Amino acid sequence: MFFEGSEKKIELVMCNNAVSLRSLGTDFWANIVAQCEAEILSSISNEKCDAYLLSESSLFVWDHHFLMLTCGTTTLVNSLNAFLDHFESQFEQIQSIIFQRKNEYQSHLQKTSFEQDINQLQKRLSGVAFQLGNLDSHHNYIYHLDQAYTPHQADKTFELLMYHIDGEAADYLRTEQQCAAKIRTLLNLEKLLPDFVINDYVFEPFGYSMNAIAGDKYATMHITPQEQSSYVSFETNLDINQHQVNIFTHLVQLLNPCSFDIISFNAEVHIESQHSLMNQVEQPLSCGYTMRFKEYMRQQKRSLASQITL
């Protein structure tokens, strides 16, 4: 029953006079997705963005940048390599590449390690890499091009990664025959993301993925509800500090995780919760972003061990 919900992530920016990435077409992107052993389930589009829901997470394509998140045992680095193969003769048009791997429950079940991924990338790129957070606790890995880039002032990213969700909402998310409409209501998505077009999917026997877009803004949420290894991620470029509802505070209260991480790029995040802030890392990156990592935990009640099936 174990499934690694924790994601790998690529964010890549082309210069403004490059070919539009959207014009490359669905077949091109379906091939990029296939390289990491995922597939496209459905998509939504608006004037700025094509948002693909994948069998393992999400792909967002704008004219001059794309964002791809994949979970499970996908090999996202292969998708990045396939993209770079296509642009081999136009590397000068690539302004920024960021490759992340989030805190994994069972890293030994992955096909490659972060070190292997970035050693492969470093053969064709010139990047630097960091670990944010302690190795024995939650940590996040990032590799990025060691190349100056000036993000737009509104270019901020907010990631909330929740582990071991608990309570009524978590219980519903673990039931079979759950439905998307009920999950949207439970999460209060229409209120949290007014004006967004939402595309979502319920997996068998459970598990939920959601993409939402409004102009050039996106939000994406992925739920792996499995007891013992549940994981819920929410990510957006919407400035949640300026938003009418504090989305992160709402989700933490609703899903009551045992621990959660907040990762942000060019933004500080404030959250109200009973959890203790155990660690915080702040790292200015040579690619123009300041990355922040915060690890929160709550003290747990005394419990019994989990028996392992033999």
Place this chain on the structure above:
Amino acid sequence: MFFEGSEKKIELVMCNNAVSLRSLGTDFWANIVAQCEAEILSSISNEKCDAYLLSESSLFVWDHHFLMLTCGTTTLVNSLNAFLDHFESQFEQIQSIIFQRKNEYQSHLQKTSFEQDINQLQKRLSGVAFQLGNLDSHHNYIYHLDQAYTPHQADKTFELLMYHIDGEAADYLRTEQQCAAKIRTLLNLEKLLPDFVINDYVFEPFGYSMNAIAGDKYATMHITPQEQSSYVSFETNLDINQHQVNIFTHLVQLLNPCSFDIISFNAEVHIESQHSLMNQVEQPLSCGYTMRFKEYMRQQKRSLASQITL
């Protein structure tokens, strides 16, 4: 520079009319040790116990039971299998087997996973397995024979596992050309373990292992000081609650770890420290022990990320 200090552990008890395990001789035990890709460096003995210092941790042999701890990427399960091969026709003489794997920094670098180890053992044994602690945080795995056994009333075990040590003592432990005498003084070992015969070893360029015995009591300590992944373990069957000094409190104050775990068998452990108790698990085992796991952490100051060498 990464080294996995975290140990795997076997504790095996024979019935009182079985052959003395000590009488099997050093060649027998050297072969058992070789099976997991470690070797014997030196040994001390008294009337009750032979204590071997290994290239990766320790082996203690009494007449009717043995304890083996190994770290790094050793495959301790192979040593257990070699022992079981030797006693294949006398399995009824084995009263208890416990196999543990402690919280690993980089489980993906290990040659086998706990699941693989125990699936192998379960082909010849009838055991049960538990995970104590959350999968995204510190946790400890145990597999044991599902067979009634009544430990002696004085049979208690105390394990202290410290991660990310910090401060003056930690700094000295990271210097090259450190010496055993100075480490003993630094740790206050003669005061903590009066009446014990001590055998210790300093590794190149650093790293320290210590075995100590007094009658049928043992203590063992292993230090992997590497910055970013330091680990110090201390384990004993001395009743530390009855001891004149609280050894665990002393070591935590001296080595100032960012986090630590306390594992005990048939004993409660009390410790004074500034750390928060984040999780506690208590599990009665069908092999006659109650196992307790406690995870402590302290809040860290804001810091920069660690750069990864490419």
